[in-house]
Amino acid sequence: MSQGAGAPTREDALALDAVDPLGGFRERFTLPKDVLYLDGNSLGALPAHTPERLRRMVEEEWGNGLIRSWNEAGWYDLPRGLGERLAPLVGAASGQVVVCDSTSVNLFKVLTAAMRLRPGRSTLISEVGSFPTDLYMTEGLVPARRRLIGRDGDSLADLLDDDTAVVLLSHVDYRTGRLQDMAAVTEQVHAAGALMVWDLCHSVGALPIELDACGADFAVGCGYKYLNGGPGAPAFLYAAARHHDAARQPLTGWFGHAEPFAMSPDYAPATGIGRFLTGTPPLLSFAGLDAALDVWADVDLERIRAKSLSLTSFFLRLTDALGLPTVTPRTPAERGSQISLRHEGAYAVVQALIARGVIGDFRAPDVMRFGFTPLYVSHADVFDAAEALREVLASGEWRDPRFAQRGAVT
Numbered sequence: 210m211s212q213g214a215g216a217p218t219r220e221d222a223l224a225l226d227a228v229d230p231l232g233g234f235r236e237r238f239t240l241p242k243d244v245l246y247l248d249g250n251s252l253g254a255l256p257a258h259t260p261e262r263l264r265r266m267v268e269e270e271w272g273n274g275l276i277r278s279w280n281e282a283g284w285y286d287l288p289r290g291l292g293e294r295l296a297p298l299v300g301a302a303s304g305q306v307v308v309c310d311s312t313s314v315n316l317f318k319v320l321t322a323a324m325r326l327r328p329g330r331s332t333l334i335s336e337v338g339s340f341p342t343d344l345y346m347t348e349g350l351v352p353a354r355r356r357l358i359g360r361d362g363d364s365l366a367d368l369l370d371d372d373t374a375v376v377l378l379s380h381v382d383y384r385t386g387r388l389q390d391m392a393a394v395t396e397q398v399h400a401a402g403a404l405m406v407w408d409l410c411h412s413v414g415a416l417p418i419e420l421d422a423c424g425a426d427f428a429v430g431c432g433y434k435y436l437n438g439g440p441g442a443p444a445f446l447y448a449a450a451r452h453h454d455a456a457r458q459p460l461t462g463w464f465g466h467a468e469p470f471a472m473s474p475d476y477a478p479a480t481g482i483g484r485f486l487t488g489t490p491p492l493l494s495f496a497g498l499d500a501a502l503d504v505w506a507d508v509d510l511e512r513i514r515a516k517s518l519s520l521t522s523f524f525l526r527l528t529d530a531l532g533l534p535t536v537t538p539r540t541p542a543e544r545g546s547q548i549s550l551r552h553e554g555a556y557a558v559v560q561a562l563i564a565r566g567v568i569g570d571f572r573a574p575d576v577m578r579f580g581f582t583p584l585y586v587s588h589a590d591v592f593d594a595a596e597a598l599r600e601v602l603a604s605g606e607w608r609d610p611r612f613a614q615r616g617a618v619t
């Protein structure tokens with residue numbers, strides 16, 4: 210034991226892993242032997258059977274099937290079909306989720322649709338600490354009518370009024386890892402007569418989500434983090450069924466048309482969730498998400514949450530001895546599946562860890578972020594990562610000038 214008196218030992222970690230009901234999922238992923246991967250909240254790991262699914266789409270469906278595969282291999286149905294497979298992960302009944310485009314593009318579609326559903330109101334509320342694309346998209350959409358929690362007021366309650374049309378919040382904050390109470394916030398927003406849009410990028414696949422039960426109006430999320438759909442995997446979009454008939458999204462491409470192959474000069478939206486589609490899906494990346502969802506079909510989300518909290522609590526117990534300020538809420542019910550710690554040399558410390566094969570990430574200005582993906586991270590990994598962090602700090606190796614060099618992607 211090296212983390213300090215009272216801190217858990219590696220034997221404690223192994224004992225927890227020995228009774229981990231999700232332990233068997235690790236072998237369904239291909240991970241490099243010399244890496245401890247704590248960045249699945251930015252890019253998920255490769256499911257072992259994904260290469261074969263990609264090969265099949267490329268060689269058989271595309272190579273042999275050619276244009277016939279739109280029908281014969283089910284390509285045309287993939288946006289709705291993958292939406293149906295993803296729906297249980299976000300607590301959505303059938304017909305309310307589609308897979309398409311990127312999170313940024315889907316945000317634009319659902320935010321515009323939601324604003325149009327509240328014609329007498331003009332304000333959109335979001336949060337100043339949101340992931341930048343959420344800030345940039347809302348700025349682009351309502352430059353003069355946006356209010357930000359943390360800049361224009363201290364809390365949601367301070368900003369909500371009878372001009373609020375829409376509220377956009379992240380379910381789990383990308384930098385701090387704070388988890389919002391989805392049911393309570395959605396109720397608060399509805400009580401003010403506004404609509405609620407959730408960004409689920411950092412919660413989908415990390416914990417159970419109940420969009421229907423919470424009465425959410427719209428949601429978006431990405432496929433490449435905890436879902437493990439692969440780099441640039443398509444995103445998803447949720448629209449509650451009660452809004453489908455009236456919802457008008459702005460990117461009215463032919464894939465959202467009621468009859469795309471009628472080739473009509475006039476746009477008529479498809480019934481149901483299909484009206485949120487825009488153009489031809491990038492099918493090769495759909496194959497990656499399709500394969501990843503095979504794994505999720507076998508997962509109990511309550512177990513994911515229990516293991517996630519066990520991993521993050523274990524990491525906190527180990528890193529408490531380092532005396533670094535913890536950005537992530539210490540109350541388990543208030544955090545997602547990451548722990549963020551603050552350090553003046555956060556960037557260099559993360560680089561020094563990466564040089565040792567412990568991959569976490571840095572978020573400006575001074576946050577080290579460690580993501581714990583219950584499907585393939587063990588308590589022993591957590592122990593080893595915390596030990597590496599302790600050594601990097603104690604030895605001062607992070608001060609080596611080669612760790613100060615910033616890359617384009619951090």
Ligand SMILES: Cc1ncc(COP(=O)(O)O)c(C=O)c1O
Pocket residue numbers: 311312313314340342343379383408410411431444
């Ligand atoms: C909260 C949040 N929203 C959106 C995105 C990304 O959007 P896009 O996939 O369009 O780049 C991310 C991560 O990149 C994110 O963390």
Ligand SMILES: Nc1c(O)cccc1C(=O)C[C@H](N)C(=O)O
Pocket residue numbers: 250251252340383410618619
């Ligand atoms: N989407 C990313 C990318 O294209 C390059 C590097 C990182 C990302 C990310 O997803 C960042 C991530 N959303 C975050 O929470 O920081």
